[in-house]
Amino acid sequence: MAKLRKKSDIQGSVLSISLNLANFAVVKALVVKNTGSWYVARLEDGSLLKNLRLRGFRCTNPVAVGDEVTVEPREDGTAFIVQIEPRRNYIIRRASNLSREFQILAANLDQAVLVVTLANPVTNTTFIDRFLATAMAYSVPVLLVINKIDLLGDPDDQALLQAVMHLYRTIGYEVIATSTITGEGLDTLRSALQGRTSLLSGNSGVGKSSLINALIPDASLRVGDVSTAHHTGMHTTTFSEMLDLPGGGALIDTPGVKGFGTIDMERAEVDHYFPEIFAVSRDCRYGNCTHTHEPGCAVLAAVADHRISESRYASYLSIITDDPNEKYRKPF
Numbered sequence: 001m002a003k004l005r006k007k008s009d010i011q012g013s014v015l016s017i018s019l020n021l022a023n024f025a026v027v028k029a030l031v032v033k034n035t036g037s038w039y040v041a042r043l044e045d046g047s048l049l050k051n052l053r054l055r056g057f058r059c060t061n062p063v064a065v066g067d068e069v070t071v072e073p074r075e076d077g078t079a080f081i082v083q084i085e086p087r088r089n090y091i092i093r094r095a096s097n098l099s100r101e102f103q104i105l106a107a108n109l110d111q112a113v114l115v116v117t118l119a120n121p122v123t124n125t126t127f128i129d130r131f132l133a134t135a136m137a138y139s140v141p142v143l144l145v146i147n148k149i150d151l152l153g154d155p156d157d158q159a160l161l162q163a164v165m166h167l168y169r170t171i172g173y174e175v176i177a178t179s180t181i182t183g184e185g186l187d188t189l190r191s192a193l194q195g196r197t198s199l200l201s202g203n204s205g206v207g208k209s210s211l212i213n214a215l216i217p218d219a220s221l222r223v224g225d226v227s228t229a230h231h232t233g234m235h236t237t238t239f240s241e242m243l244d245l246p247g248g249g250a251l252i253d254t255p256g257v258k259g260f261g262t263i264d265m266e267r268a269e270v271d272h273y274f275p276e277i278f279a280v281s282r283d284c285r286y287g288n289c290t291h292t293h294e295p296g297c298a299v300l301a302a303v304a305d306h307r308i309s310e311s312r313y314a315s316y317l318s319i320i321t322d323d324p325n326e327k328y329r330k331p332f
């Protein structure tokens, strides 16, 4: 299976382009929309440059919403993005499951907001944990939003909500429970988003559009629109847009993109992205412990006596068994 290139390679490939800007005035701008074939960027004075195309880039979709770019206007009125400033961070994903190609979903993020639901639909915990681990690998903090809590009326559901909030807060994540129906949690969410640029993620149906509508009154996004049209065929279209929040800050919406999927992490580094597993792993007998079968594994012991959650450990296993090298691993 194709391996995603390392972060440094991607950054390098984007920035290693030599450009001839001699004859044209260039301007700096912030990319606020990516349709997959053209871009919209905002100048410092707030005005928008539309219909921007790329020139001089080798990979497909090298520019993402959140990128600070240099735009070169042409005499015929068209304009090109010709250079990208170094990124603070970014999130990439494969263009499709088995693709060699990668797409940058968003750049220069303060945080990623993962919207999940415990009912209608139930968000899979493996999906949540893969997202959290991947975001940590990209140095992007995650705010977990549990939406549709109005549906969690009965005591069992309430207990589940409390347990999930407790689990992720104990690990160190910020968790906010919301309902776009009752309005519960929306003020807390609003202040967690204020003044920051946040990527909004989550499976379809969890209420992302509803949350955007609640937070940005003039957004009027279609609720219940599954956007299947955006992810058919070999090359998934990257459509994403930066939406300004009334109190300052912005949400980056990528309709049609479920999550960032999995990136290839070196198996030995996966435990770094599960903070509670990493903390315990210091006590494993072997420095190269994979926490699967080794004698003296402190992680296995912690799972056995419930200091590490079984669901988190299952997610850890699901990532390390993804690794194509896993098949060829020598027995311990």
Ligand SMILES: Nc1nc2c(ncn2[C@@H]2O[C@H](COP(=O)(O)OP(=O)(O)O)[C@@H](O)[C@H]2O)c(=O)[nH]1
Binding pocket: 147, 148, 149, 150, 151, 178, 179, 180, 181, 182, 202, 203, 204, 205, 206, 207, 208, 209, 210, 211, 222, 223, 224, 225, 226
């Ligand atoms: N009960 C309940 N339903 C919600 C809530 N938020 C959104 N919904 C509903 O969930 C469905 C999917 O919402 P939508 O915002 O389109 O989800 P998206 O696919 O993540 O953008 C719609 O029928 C919404 O009305 C909520 O807090 N509680």
Ligand SMILES: [Mg+2]
Binding pocket: 208, 209, 210, 222, 223, 224, 225, 226, 255
């Ligand atoms: Mg939606």
Ligand SMILES: [Zn+2]
Binding pocket: 281, 284, 285, 289, 290, 291, 292, 294, 296, 297, 298, 299, 300
């Ligand atoms: Zn171990």
